[in-house]
Amino acid sequence: xxxxxxxxxxxxxxxxxxxxxxxxxxxxxxxxxxxxxxxxxxxxxxxxxxxxxxxxxxxxxxxxxxxxxxxxxxxxxxxxxxxxxxxxxxxxxxxxxxxxxxxxxxxxxxxxxxxxxxxxxxxxxxxxxxxxxxxxxxxxxxxxxxxxxxxxxxxxxxxxxxxxxxxxxxxxxxxxxxxxxxxxxxxxxxxxxxxxxxxxxxxxxxxxxxxxxxxxxxxxxxxxxxxxxxxxxxxxxxxxxxxxxxxxxxxxxxxxxxxxxxxxxxxxxxxxxxxxxxxxxxxxxxxxxxxxxxxxxxxxxxxxxxxxxxxxxxxxxxxxxxxxxxxxxxxxxxxxxxxxxxxxxxxxxxxxxxxxxxxxxxxxxxxxxxxxxxxxxxxxxxxxxxxxxxxxxxxxxxxxxxxxxxxxxxxxxxxxxxxxxxxxxxxxxxxxxxxxxxxxxxxxxxxxxxxxxxxxxxxxxxxxxxxx
Amino acid sequence: xxxxxxxxxxxxxxxxxxxxxxxxxxxxxxxxxxxxxxxxxxxxxxxxxxxxxxxxxxxxxxxxxxxxxxxxxxxxxxxxxxxxxxxxxxxxxxxxxxxxxxxxxxxxxxxxxxxxxxxxxxxxxxxxxxxxxxxxxxxxxxxxxxxxxxxxxxxxxxxxxxxxxxxxxxxxxxxxxxxxxxxxxxxxxxxxxxxxxxxxxxxxxxxxxxxxxxxxxxxxxxxxxxxxxxxxxxxxxxxxxxxxxxxxxxxxxxxxxxxxxxxxxxxxxxxxxxxxxxxxxxxxxxxxxxxxxxxxxxxxxxxxxxxxxxxxxxxxxxxxxxxxxxxxxxxxxxxxxxxxxxxxxxxxxxxxxxxxxxxxxxxxxxxxxxxxxxxxxxxxxxxxxxxxxxxxxxxxxxxxxxxxxxxxxxxxxxxxxxxxxxxxxxxxxxxxxxxxxxxxxxxxxxxxxxxxxxxxxxxxxxxxxxxxxxxxxxxxxxxxxxxxx
Numbered sequence: 009x010x011x012x013x014x015x016x017x018x019x020x021x022x023x024x025x026x027x028x029x030x031x032x033x034x035x036x037x038x039x040x041x042x043x044x045x046x047x048x049x050x051x052x053x054x055x056x057x058x059x060x061x062x063x064x065x066x067x068x069x070x071x072x073x074x075x076x077x078x079x080x081x082x083x084x085x086x087x088x089x090x091x092x093x094x095x096x097x098x099x100x101x102x103x104x105x106x107x108x109x110x111x112x113x114x115x116x117x118x119x120x121x122x123x124x125x126x127x128x129x130x131x132x133x134x135x136x137x138x139x140x141x142x143x144x145x146x147x148x149x150x151x152x153x154x155x156x157x158x159x160x161x162x163x164x165x166x167x168x169x170x171x172x173x174x175x176x177x178x179x180x181x182x183x184x185x186x187x188x189x190x191x192x193x194x195x196x197x198x199x200x201x202x203x204x205x206x207x208x209x210x211x212x213x214x215x216x217x218x219x220x221x222x223x224x225x226x227x228x229x230x231x232x233x234x235x236x237x238x239x240x241x242x243x244x245x246x247x248x249x250x251x252x253x254x255x256x257x258x259x260x261x262x263x264x265x266x267x268x269x270x271x272x273x274x275x276x277x278x279x280x281x282x283x284x285x286x287x288x289x290x291x292x293x294x295x296x297x298x299x300x301x302x303x304x305x306x307x308x309x310x311x312x313x314x315x316x317x318x319x320x321x322x323x324x325x326x327x328x329x330x331x332x333x334x335x336x337x338x339x340x341x342x343x344x345x346x347x348x349x350x351x352x353x354x355x356x357x358x359x360x361x362x363x364x365x366x367x368x369x370x371x372x373x374x375x376x377x378x379x380x381x382x383x384x385x386x387x388x389x390x391x392x393x394x395x396x397x398x399x400x401x402x403x404x405x406x407x408x409x410x411x412x413x414x415x416x417x418x419x420x421x422x423x424x425x426x427x428x429x430x431x432x433x434x435x436x437x438x439x440x441x442x443x444x445x446x447x448x449x450x451x452x453x454x455x456x457x458x459x460x461x462x463x464x465x466x467x468x469x470x471x472x473x474x475x476x
Numbered sequence: 477x478x479x480x481x482x483x484x485x486x487x488x489x490x491x492x493x494x495x496x497x498x499x500x501x502x503x504x505x506x507x508x509x510x511x512x513x514x515x516x517x518x519x520x521x522x523x524x525x526x527x528x529x530x531x532x533x534x535x536x537x538x539x540x541x542x543x544x545x546x547x548x549x550x551x552x553x554x555x556x557x558x559x560x561x562x563x564x565x566x567x568x569x570x571x572x573x574x575x576x577x578x579x580x581x582x583x584x585x586x587x588x589x590x591x592x593x594x595x596x597x598x599x600x601x602x603x604x605x606x607x608x609x610x611x612x613x614x615x616x617x618x619x620x621x622x623x624x625x626x627x628x629x630x631x632x633x634x635x636x637x638x639x640x641x642x643x644x645x646x647x648x649x650x651x652x653x654x655x656x657x658x659x660x661x662x663x664x665x666x667x668x669x670x671x672x673x674x675x676x677x678x679x680x681x682x683x684x685x686x687x688x689x690x691x692x693x694x695x696x697x698x699x700x701x702x703x704x705x706x707x708x709x710x711x712x713x714x715x716x717x718x719x720x721x722x723x724x725x726x727x728x729x730x731x732x733x734x735x736x737x738x739x740x741x742x743x744x745x746x747x748x749x750x751x752x753x754x755x756x757x758x759x760x761x762x763x764x765x766x767x768x769x770x771x772x773x774x775x776x777x778x779x780x781x782x783x784x785x786x787x788x789x790x791x792x793x794x795x796x797x798x799x800x801x802x803x804x805x806x807x808x809x810x811x812x813x814x815x816x817x818x819x820x821x822x823x824x825x826x827x828x829x830x831x832x833x834x835x836x837x838x839x840x841x842x843x844x845x846x847x848x849x850x851x852x853x854x855x856x857x858x859x860x861x862x863x864x865x866x867x868x869x870x871x872x873x874x875x876x877x878x879x880x881x882x883x884x885x886x887x888x889x890x891x892x893x894x895x896x897x898x899x900x901x902x903x904x905x906x907x908x909x910x911x912x913x914x915x916x917x918x919x920x921x922x923x924x925x926x927x928x929x930x931x932x933x934x935x936x937x938x939x940x941x942x943x944x945x946x947x948x949x950x951x952x953x954x955x956x957x958x959x960x961x
Contacts, residue, residue, distance in 0.1 A: 111547040112548070115547065266487075269483075269484070270481055273479060310513070313515050323515060326502055326510060327511070327515065327518070329499070329503050329510070330506055330509065330510020330516075331518050333503060333507045333511065334504060334507070343517070361499070361503060365503065366499055366504055369499045370496060370499060373496055373499070377488075380488045384481065384488065387481055396481065400484055404488065408491070410491070410492070411491040411492075411495060414495050415494070418498045419498075419502065
């Protein structure tokens with residue numbers, strides 16, 4: 009309750025901050041991964057893993073710090089986002105640790121234990137999350153950096169193409185290595201692009217929405233307004249061609265179409281966008297052997313299982329899901345390590361499928377669905393167009409990424425190299441996604457914060473004085 | 477802006493819904509198909525993650541399971557005295573699959589058989605480690621050893637049956653192989669497999685069940701049975717209507733006798749003792765092919781046997797002219813038989829005319845040693861009457877006491893037998909096969925009937941059938957009698 013010393017005015021009933029709800033949920037979000045961790049240890053080594061105390065304390069500490077910061081600096085933020093992200097992050101580390109225990113993966117020459125690194129990346133991610141909440145007092149500040157964000161996004165996207173910096177991992181050039189660390193700049197570019205689109209569209213939305221010609225039932229935009237779209241389309245295609253990364257291109261293009269649609273409220277953009285993405289994808293698929301192989305692997309993974317690495321990967325992944333069945337084999341008792349390459353990053357969801365089964369996969373998808381739902385809700389609740397666009401942009405990108413990765417490993421769409429947010433091994437992904445959650449929390453805090461009560465005005469009191 | 481936002485929310489919901497539908501599709505609808513595909517290594521990983529059950533002979537396991545440090549397949553099959561038992565067990569390789577009992581009873585041995593569902597569920601609930609069940613065989617260790625060692629370095633096979641039940645007591649085949657050499661998945665295992673499959677001597681061929689040999693003179697007991705059963709002759713000491721020399725009907729070819737024996741009007745007993753071709757050839761031609769086929773098929777010819785391992789069908793030809801009928805009746809022309817078939821013929825005679833169905837798995841046991849299934853002896857057919865069977869027994873005993881089979885004599889035991897030599901190849905240029913079939917009889921009935929065949933031997937029946945094959949048959953019979961008494 010705000011100060012209610014003045015009984016004469018109806019005091020705003022302060023919206024509940026829901027911080028205690030968040031805390032209660034966080035307790036579960038920390039306990040569940042700890043139980044999962046113990047479960048893996050018991051299944052594989054018949055004993056509670058020795059690192060359990062450290063892991064539990066570490067996760068609890070990170071979650072606690074994040075919670076306190078939210079309580080202090082974003083008290084009206086959405087209460088679900090932090091616990092859901094913590095739960096996914098915690099379970100992700102357990103999944104990675106579980107795959108670290110695999111004898112078959114340990115025999116590979118490139119094997120390194122992923123869990124300790126992932127815990128460190130998670131700490132960095134939460135540090136960035138805290139940094140976002142501390143430094144970004146109001147998300148609208150980002151509006152100022154619209155064009156800087158665009159440049160940053162383009163630079164980040166093109167970095168893997170710089171000779172000597174970029175790395176080619178299994179056909180996709182989406183990595184750069186800096187001082188021994190591999191970074192996926194695309195993960196950060198996602199956020200930068202969302203900033204740019206929000207800022208740009210907020211300014212141009214009226215022009216894009218209204219100044220158009222009607223043609224065959226569609227509102228076609230003017231050439232000069234179409235410019236940025238064509239640019240983005242071209243950039244996506246370039247990524248696709250030079251980095252052979254279908255997923256990232258699809259993600260950025262989808263992100264742009266979603267934001268354009270929300271900004272202009274014109275369905276024609278969706279149709280134009282879909283048409284362009286299909287044209288681009290088909291065009292590139294017929295030129296790039298890498299993309300073509302992925303498409304063939306998607307169409308019939310077992311038809312070319314023995315001949316093609318792409319087919320074997322997707323086949324292994326689908327078999328992992330199928331072998332899990334409805335209830336799964338249980339933590340640590342599956343054989344998803346047969347996937348081999350990228351088992352703990354791009355294919356981590358296959359381990360969920362095998363060990364936790366249909367039930368586990370659906371639970372994970374619903375958790376992701378909840379995060380998306382909270383993001384959309386934040387966008388709906390936001391009061392400023394920039395905040396709305398920014399929130400739906402981040403959420404839409406998140407949703408598309410889930411769909412592209414999970415759909416890929418489950419054989420629903422052609423597989424592309426991307427990481428499952430929070431679950432997959434990889435510093436860039438975890439850190440960028442924590443930043444994303446931080447921004448959503450900031451926007452939701454702004455959105456749900458009660459309107460400031462009017463400053464007590466001495467005149468108001470005066471008017472009530474009836475002079476004798 | 478809220479209207480498009482809501483639509484985007486629906487769009488995101490559709491994306492998640494598509495994923496939910498897809499996961500249901502692959503994890504529920506297609507789960508069985510995906511989890512059992514041939515590409516799915518989990519099938520084999522699971523299979524070799526448990527200790528494979530054992531095959532039991534005389535109450536002792538002749539197989540084992542070795543815990544390897546392999547990160548894919550934990551347990552590897554081992555065999556005790558592999559070469560000796562290979563014709564019985566077959567192989568179970570991580571790479572090359574399974575055969576024979578290892579194949580047919582795989583469900584029991586790996587514990588995945590439907591009949592083990594209850595014990596599996598119980599073990600799961602009590603947290604007991606999964607294991608495989610055992611297969612108890614009818615084999616007799618001593619008899620198998622006698623058979624395998626008797627064959628030694630020669631190519632050949634031995635089949636021994638308990639005439640009263642049909643239980644297989646010995647099943648040896650040489651040259652043999654050691655299934656342990658390719659049970660694993662290393663390169664060494666692959667080389668061993670290639671060596672074995674490319675070996676011209678075919679060590680992996682189970683000669684006792686899967687190779688058919690011309691039975692030669694041993695087939696004469698079937699012809700004698702046909703003569704008695706169809707009333708051509710009533711007594712084994714009755715003179716037969718056999719001229720000397722005898723020209724085969726429809727030809728100008730005289731059928732020769734071994735060693736120039738004169739078989740004119742020889743009785744069945746005498747004809748059996750010296751193995752007259754003319755007497756039995758004429759019986760065949762007098763009876764005609766229909767009656768010969770009828771009797772041969774009652775003994776199990778022209779039909780595959782499942783013991784439960786499949787045994788090739790022995791052949792008594794059905795398209796015959798009279799001279800071919802005569803030749804077929806002395807085990808030549810296209811007549812061919814597995815060693816198991818000839819052991820069945822002998823067993824039927826020793827069991828007073830009743831042929832029992834041969835089998836070698838007596839009991840299947842669950843991992844907790846409960847009995848899952850027990851085999852009950854079954855009658856396969858009655859190829860001849862008891863009196864006729866006993867008449868033929870007399871002739872076969874004559875063969876052992878004073879004929880070509882004296883090497884099979886055992887002190888204090890009645891033994892009946894018949895030697896045989898089959899000529900092979902165009903113009904009989906191939907190496908002949910030496911045969912010996914025999915049974916032993918004690919006061920309590922006949923405990924064993926045995927058939928021995930040795931490839932690559934001397935054409936003289938007394939030297940080869942009686943000299944090479946009979947001693948092996950004797951040792952096998954003795955081993956069975958000793959182990960019973």
